[in-house]
Amino acid sequence: MADTCDTEEQRIIDRIKCIAFREARDAGATFINRHWVAKKGHHWTEEDFLHLAPSDEFFVWVVRRPNYQNDRIWAISVDDIEEDEHYREMIKNQACIGIFVIFTAKKLHWVIKDKGESWTGQYFRDIILAEHVFPFLKNEENVIDPDEVIFVHDKEPCMRAYQTHHLLQDNDVKFWGNDIWLGNSPDLNVAEHIGTIIKDEIEKKMLSEPGHSRYLEETLKMHISDVLKKMQTDTDLFETLLCSYPSRLRAVKNANGRHTDY
Known part of the structure; x- marks a missing residue:
């Protein structure tokens, strides 16, 4: 198993880090962007991507909010970001619950953040x-294999911190760090797709609630738990999302690093 692990680490480092960085440097690039990552991802097979463990954290609101963060990322200019003051005023004081999710080809795991x-x-x-x-x-x-799994997270400050990287390394957890994975790439983060599905299902359940209970935090928490438990072992969904990485990377490559439809 040690030889397999060494081979896997060498493959990741050589194909994604060393080769990409060297070619980027030779081409005069000062950073690794989406297009570079997409070009180098074609070395991976669908089986390789099944060893990924994507993760994300997000808030679920009693009244569904648009994803202003993603709107900001993909906006051509500030004027393109929708501002609805009436809507924001209406939902200003509503309850929300934070969730962290991580999934593999076999299972979904989650953490519901404690209030406060x-x-x-x-x-x-x-x-x-x-x-x-x-x-x-x-x-x-x-x-699939504890020795091959790779933890993937977007580049939130908590993940970018060197303390976090050292903790992952000290616990022998493989991960894509600051020098490999990119932040602000919703179309490359399949965990965001999981988040959208979770929010959609919760929204349906909240809208089906009669009267005042539709706006209660207790009701929201109940439906969050129900939806997550139902999705926990949806391996067809998990494998479909993980196996979509090759096509996602191709789409980014064909778009020259720009926004795609994923």
Whole structure:
């Protein structure tokens, strides 16, 4: 197994990091962008991508909010970002619940954030990683191979921190760090697709609630738990999303690194 692990690490480093960085440097690039990552991703097979464990965190609101962060990322100019003051005023004080999700080809795992808890780097390391992600990834019931699984997260500050990288390394968890994976790429993060499905299902359930219960935090939390439990072992969905990485990377490559329809 040690030889396999060494080969896998060498393949990741050589194909994605060293080769891409060298070619980028020779071409005069000062950073690795979406187009470079997409070009180098064609070395991977669908089987390789089944070893990924994408993750994301997001808030679910009693009344569904648009994803202003993604709108900001893809907007051509500030004027393209929709501003609805009436809508924002209406939902200003509504309840919301934070969720962290991670999934593999075999299983979905989640953490519902405690009320009043902030998404700080310390919380991410002490609670999300140490108490949830590490045990989840090391359990062979949750992953195809604990020695091959790769943790993937977008480049939120809590993930970019060197303390986080050191913690992952100290616990022998493979991950795509700052020098490989890109932030602000919703179309390359399949965990965002999972998040959208979760929000859609919760929204349906909340809209079906009669009267005042539709706006209660307790009702929202109940439906969040129900939706997550129902999705927990939807392996067809998980494999479909993970196997979509090759086509996602091709789309980004063909778009020369620009926004795609994913």
